[in-house]
Amino acid sequence: MIKFAIVGCGHIAKKHAEAIEKAENAQLVAVCDKIPESMQYYKEKYDVKTFTDLSDLLKDENEVDVINICTPSGFHANIAIQAANAKKHVVVEKPISLTLEDADAIISACNENGVKLTVVHPNRFRPAIKELRAIMDAGKLGKLSHADATVRWNRNQAYYDQAPWRGTKNLDGGVLMNQAIHNLDLLVWLMGDVDQVYSMSATRLRNIEAEDVSVGVARFSNGALGIIEAATTIYPKNLEESISIFGETGSVKIGGVTASFVEHMDIESLTEEEISEIVERVKADPLGKPGHQCIIEDIVEAIKTDREPIVTGEDGKRALELVIKLYDSADSNEPVRFEKNVEVNS
Known part of the structure; x- marks a missing residue:
């Protein structure tokens, strides 16, 4: 135990x-x-x-x-x-x-x-996301063109007023750091390292120090492009969290309010029946085992077998780095490169 x-x-x-x-x-x-x-x-x-x-x-x-x-x-x-x-x-x-x-x-x-160290990014364990990862690992999307990560949620002023640290830059962060970081973890996990970003952010509707809306673009180290949109300003309630991946031989969108359903799937190497089976399998149990439970069971197994957790500290750092570079770009109003990739891609 x-x-x-x-x-x-x-x-x-x-x-x-x-x-x-x-x-x-x-x-x-x-x-x-x-x-x-x-x-x-x-x-x-x-x-x-x-x-x-x-x-x-x-x-x-x-x-x-x-x-x-x-x-x-x-x-x-x-x-x-x-x-x-x-x-x-x-x-x-x-x-x-x-x-x-x-x-x-x-x-x-x-x-x-x-x-052992693990970071709580439980969205990786959702059935729809696991299906998408398996499809990508098998190379069924071919050469990747671009991806889209979207978080359109509502966090009203009462949410931020619950505690004085909410929405602050030193203790909490804004929509990218707090709400969208789960989706950004998926983006990097599925698409690989990011080479460059350009971003704009604003505090439009909430009385907070950090941003409540952000839009940006990214170039991945493999040459694919990415679009990032995140907001807590959506009226009157959460609208969607989605991630879409587009490749030479397939396209997939995982969506819904919390990125739990296959909203689109068209893959050259899969028949309509095979795609329908995946869609229905996810629809039958869209949330699967709770993500936090998966994280706990994984760290238990990692301790017992002396292996790395599925979501490592380095994984957590990669998602954080993407958020920070998006912030840096918004602050400077210029594209920002990732230092680890400058020499390789210059």
């Missing part, structure tokens, strides 16, 4: 607790939050120990194997590094951090201490 502790008992922590409860060989044994009242739910429902100080948790609860970090994003790095130095494996909510320097520090701390 792998034993877990949750740090930060806000909204997302409940998903972690439920995932741990449902996952095989996993048990929630402790929670930590500066506000004692925030931990009462977990104490009553899961009969766990409670701590208001992370240091006390790391000292007292020697049986804890994994620390799940569910705090505002700006606090991820300090907590992850403390956990790694205490020889605890780390599950960190998206984004891995708000800066590349912090992401590198987290990854280094986990590597130096020989502990």
